[in-house]
Amino acid sequence: MALPPLTHHEILALVEPFSRRGRHVDVAASDRAGRRIAFRPLEHAGDGGAPVLRETLWLECASRRSHRLVRVLHDVASGAEATLRVDGTDLAAMLAQVEAVDPHSHFVRGPGWVIALSHDLEPARGALRRVLTLGEARLDGLTLRLRPSNVAGMPADLELVAAPGLQLDLPEDLLAVLGWAWRRLTRKSDGWRSLVRLARWEPQRSRDAERKLQRAAEHLARTLAEPPAAFHDRLLRARWGVTVRRALPLALAVAALAASPLLLYLELSDDSMWRMVIFNAPPLLMVAFFSLHEMPRFEIPPRPRRPTAASWRAAPDAPH
Numbered sequence: 196m197a198l199p200p201l202t203h204h205e206i207l208a209l210v211e212p213f214s215r216r217g218r219h220v221d222v223a224a225s226d227r228a229g230r231r232i233a234f235r236p237l238e239h240a241g242d243g244g245a246p247v248l249r250e251t252l253w254l255e256c257a258s259r260r261s262h263r264l265v266r267v268l269h270d271v272a273s274g275a276e277a278t279l280r281v282d283g284t285d286l287a288a289m290l291a292q293v294e295a296v297d298p299h300s301h302f303v304r305g306p307g308w309v310i311a312l313s314h315d316l317e318p319a320r321g322a323l324r325r326v327l328t329l330g331e332a333r334l335d336g337l338t339l340r341l342r343p344s345n346v347a348g349m350p351a352d353l354e355l356v357a358a359p360g361l362q363l364d365l366p367e368d369l370l371a372v373l374g375w376a377w378r379r380l381t382r383k384s385d386g387w388r389s390l391v392r393l394a395r396w397e398p399q400r401s402r403d404a405e406r407k408l409q410r411a412a413e414h415l416a417r418t419l420a421e422p423p424a425a426f427h428d429r430l431l432r433a434r435w436g437v438t439v440r441r442a443l444p445l446a447l448a449v450a451a452l453a454a455s456p457l458l459l460y461l462e463l464s465d466d467s468m469w470r471m472v473i474f475n476a477p478p479l480l481m482v483a484f485f486s487l488h489e490m491p492r493f494e495i496p497p498r499p500r501r502p503t504a505a506s507w508r509a510a511p512d513a514p515h
Contacts, residue, residue: 348395361508
């Protein structure tokens with residue numbers, strides 16, 4: 196059952212802890228029917244010439260007893276945005292928890308790129324920890340988004356999107372050359388998709404995701420700043436490694452089929468452990484298959500070729 200719109204008296208009671216902290220309601224931006232209260236934006240200027248961050252604070256009252264406080268930080272220089280969310284019942288404590296997190300800690304910067312990190316504050320052993328919900332890296336004309344799965348052990352989704360009007364011809368192993376945790380790029384109508392494996396449990400999972408996103412941003416900034424042929428020459432061994440990894444599922448399946456006739460020539464006793472393993476191999480393989488977090492691909496991958504194009508930009512009439 197939907198709750199009625201916030202009344203004037205309810206708003207006054209809810210914002211009292213915020214008023215004590217100098218936070219004032221933005222009546223025009225608030226949504227009484229949607230039970231969302233907006234506060235007037237603030238600006239945070241960093242030390243040493245750090246970019247200005249514009250903060251917007253929202254209080255969402257989906258129920259009468261539980262609330263959600265959302266802080267949205269907008270980096271004026273790059274346009275990147277990061278959010279911080281916390282759920283609870285004590286509004287004064289929730290505001291103190293949000294204000295205790297340095298706004299500039301949500302942003303990581305490097306030559307040619309900036310990363311915005313969005314988190315949820317979740318309870319853990321009597322305290323709160325920051326759990327990454329979205330990481331977004333902005334480069335020259337490209338946006339790379341990393342979304343960790345809520346299921347432990349599942350890989351994170353990667354989304355690479357080019358700015359409107361920018362057409363790029365990117366190789367499938369552009370990110371896979373970074374190591375075993377990375378998967379090939381798949382071309383979609385609105386960009387590219389990929390996966391990356393992360394640590395299984397928090398807090399290592401969020402830290403691992405942030406490190407890998409930064410590594411990907413550094414890799415993309417360097418790679419796209421040089422000709423495609425330089426990417427091939429510099430990472431030729433890694434590209435061949437990706438080809439071998441992609442061929443492994445098919446190679447293992449072919450090897451298993453090729454070895455199966457040899458079992459007829461093995462003389463194993465009825466109580467042999469190897470005999471039990473061999474005859475129970477099909478169900479064991481099925482259990483192993485369904486326990487995987489990723490579907491294996493059976494393919495013959497193309498070998499790495501040295502690009503001949505002078506730029507990563509695709510021709511205007513190139514198919515996408």
